[in-house]
Amino acid sequence: MRGRAVQVHGTIEAAHRHLRAVDPSALAHARNRLAENGIARLGFLLPHRVKRVLAAEALALLDHHRQWGELLPEGEGAARRQVDLTEQEVAAHAACIPAIYDCEPLRHNLSVIAAEPVLPYPADRRYLVSRRHHDDAAGQWHWDDYAFALVLVVECPPLDDGGFLQTVAHTHRDWDHADVYRTLTRNPIHSWELHPGDLYLMRADTTLHRVHPFVNGRRTTIAMAFAGATAAAADTGLPHAVRGSANHRQ
Numbered sequence: 001m002r003g004r005a006v007q008v009h010g011t012i013e014a015a016h017r018h019l020r021a022v023d024p025s026a027l028a029h030a031r032n033r034l035a036e037n038g039i040a041r042l043g044f045l046l047p048h049r050v051k052r053v054l055a056a057e058a059l060a061l062l063d064h065h066r067q068w069g070e071l072l073p074e075g076e077g078a079a080r081r082q083v084d085l086t087e088q089e090v091a092a093h094a095a096c097i098p099a100i101y102d103c104e105p106l107r108h109n110l111s112v113i114a115a116e117p118v119l120p121y122p123a124d125r126r127y128l129v130s131r132r133h134h135d136d137a138a139g140q141w142h143w144d145d146y147a148f149a150l151v152l153v154v155e156c157p158p159l160d161d162g163g164f165l166q167t168v169a170h171t172h173r174d175w176d177h178a179d180v181y182r183t184l185t186r187n188p189i190h191s192w193e194l195h196p197g198d199l200y201l202m203r204a205d206t207t208l209h210r211v212h213p214f215v216n217g218r219r220t221t222i223a224m225a226f227a228g229a230t231a232a233a234a235d236t237g238l239p240h241a242v243r244g245s246a247n248h249r250q
Contacts, residue, residue, distance in 0.1 A: 008095040011053045012103070018047045019105035030113045030201070037190060038169030038207035040113060042150075042199045050100070051197055055154040057094040058129045058222050061085055064093060082136040085129040101127050101224050110226065113201060114148060117229040121146050131220045134161070138213040141180050143173040144204035147228030151250040153198045155220035163214030165192040165200075165250070171208045183208055202250065209250070223250050 026044050034040040046054075065083055091098050100106060102120075110118040120126065125146075132139070134157070157163040168187045174180065191212070192200075202209065204225075211219065 004095075007053075008099065011050055011096050012099050014047055015050045015100060015103060016105055018050070019045070019103065019109055022109055027109060027112045031115055034113055034201060034203060035115065036169075037167070038203045039165075039167055039190075039192065040201050042113070042201055043197075045106075045109060045199060046100075048197070050096075051152060051199065053096050054100065054152055054222055055197070057096050058154050058220060061090060061093055061129055062131055062220065065089075081133055083129075083131045087124050087126050087128065090127060090129055097127055097129075097222060107226070110148065110150065110201060114203075114228065118148055119227040119229065121225040121227050125225060127222065127224045129220075129222055131155075131218055132211070133218045134163075134214050134216050139211040140177075141184065141208055141210045142177070143171070143206070143208055144225070145173075146225040147203065147205050147230075148226040149202045149204040149250050150224040150226065151200055151202065152222040153194045153196055153220075154222060155196055155218060156194050157214045157217035157219065159193050161214045161216045162212045163194075163217070163219050164212050165194060166190065166210050166212055167192065167202070168208040169203070169206070171206060173205055180208065204250075211250070221250055 022045065030040040030042055030045075062083060062085070065085060107118050107120075167190050168183060169190070171183050171187060172179075174183070187208075194200075205228075
């Protein structure tokens with residue numbers, strides 16, 4: 001137990017040191033990319049050591065979840081394909097994912113990139129570990145009800161198999177999704193090849209997005225949701241909570 005605590009402390013300290021020393025020019029470049037495309041790659045933002053630990057935590061959580069499913073009565077566990085581990089499930093069994101979310105230097109750098117304060121999202125929906133298999137239901141085009149999504153790709157199929165991210169920036173969120181097709185036909189669609197270990201920030205409430213279907217393998221991510229200053233000031237509650245939870249998959 002003590003060894004685990006030392007590892008967690010060392011990981012978080014490494015993240016803090018790295019985040020305080022990030023090159024301002026890298027932050028400025030990411031800010032321009034986010035403003036232009038609604039998404040910015042942030043491979044520089046966390047050291048490889050920290051991303052490896054976060055990925056290992058996610059995989060251990062999913063392995064634990066799989067073993068629990070195998071203990072269910074016959075017929076119940078076999079159908080458990082796609083997995084979304086909630087904040088409560090993650091916080092109960094992981095230490096580094098919650099600690100990184102609460103890391104003030106991380107939010108400071110994200111705020112520089114976003115050109116506005118990036119704030120914690122309301123509790124219970126701050127981070128999610130997700131896994132999709134190639135034969136699960138395909139992800140749909142959607143907006144999220146939080147302003148920013150910080151996503152670490154833990155596993156993903158090679159580009160030839162699909163599974164890449166697609167985005168349409170600077171769009172208006174339509175909760176009924178009645179105008180999705182109109183939005184898609186009247187705006188450029190950008191596609192982003194991703195690899196395990198990639199980290200990106202998306203303006204998730206004004207960037208229509210989906211994961212393209214893939215034909216082999218699986219896709220595993222850690223997604224962290226953050227509020228923006230404008231949305232936080234206007235928020236009078238949390239409507240669309242069910243839809244937002246379902247769409248917390250990047």
